[in-house]
Amino acid sequence: MAELTSIIYAESLLDVTEELGTTEKVKAELDELNAMFKDNEDLYHFYTSPKINKEMKKETLKGILESQLSPETMNLLYVLLDKRRAMEFSGVVKQFEKLVQAKNNEVAGVVYLAKPCSDEMFQKIEAKLSEVTGKNLRLEKVIDPDLIGGIKVKIGDQIVDSTVATKLRELKGSIDSTKL
Numbered sequence: 001m002a003e004l005t006s007i008i009y010a011e012s013l014l015d016v017t018e019e020l021g022t023t024e025k026v027k028a029e030l031d032e033l034n035a036m037f038k039d040n041e042d043l044y045h046f047y048t049s050p051k052i053n054k055e056m057k058k059e060t061l062k063g064i065l066e067s068q069l070s071p072e073t074m075n076l077l078y079v080l081l082d083k084r085r086a087m088e089f090s091g092v093v094k095q096f097e098k099l100v101q102a103k104n105n106e107v108a109g110v111v112y113l114a115k116p117c118s119d120e121m122f123q124k125i126e127a128k129l130s131e132v133t134g135k136n137l138r139l140e141k142v143i144d145p146d147l148i149g150g151i152k153v154k155i156g157d158q159i160v161d162s163t164v165a166t167k168l169r170e171l172k173g174s175i176d177s178t179k180l
Helices: 002-020 023-039 041-048 054-065 071-082 086-103 119-133 164-177
Strands: 106-113 136-143 150-155 158-163
Touching (some): 002 086, 041 054, 054 071, 086 106, 106 119, 119 136, 150 164
Parallel strands (some): 106 136
Antiparallel strands (some): 106 150
């Protein structure tokens, strides 16, 4: 139920921001605000606590954030307070990001490497994977020495694993299953 609620608020926000041409700005603000809430538990608890009067919350948020955030982002914060859905904020942000990515034909992914590579090499990997998938990829680079060598890519629900560690496990499994 909470996810459905988050989707509804995210879709409404996307409709408004597309109409006003502020989608990317609001997305960046929401990312920043979400990080701020994660880093500052007191602020998050203040915003989400049902024991604190919503008008006091609105006035405090207005004083702290209004000069830094767009009216669309401030209105989202206010609407969530009015509807007693402040706890849904991070879910709304997550769903909003998914909607924006889908609209922009973007897909997030992770590239696992055994050792660091240059930014130039990583850009080539990203470009080739974008070409193969036909999507605008936003890839994160993760270094995992346990892979020994090679590359593992996770895009959405798909994983392509061409690491030495996996090849060795497959070889071991093949040897173990072979009866002499």
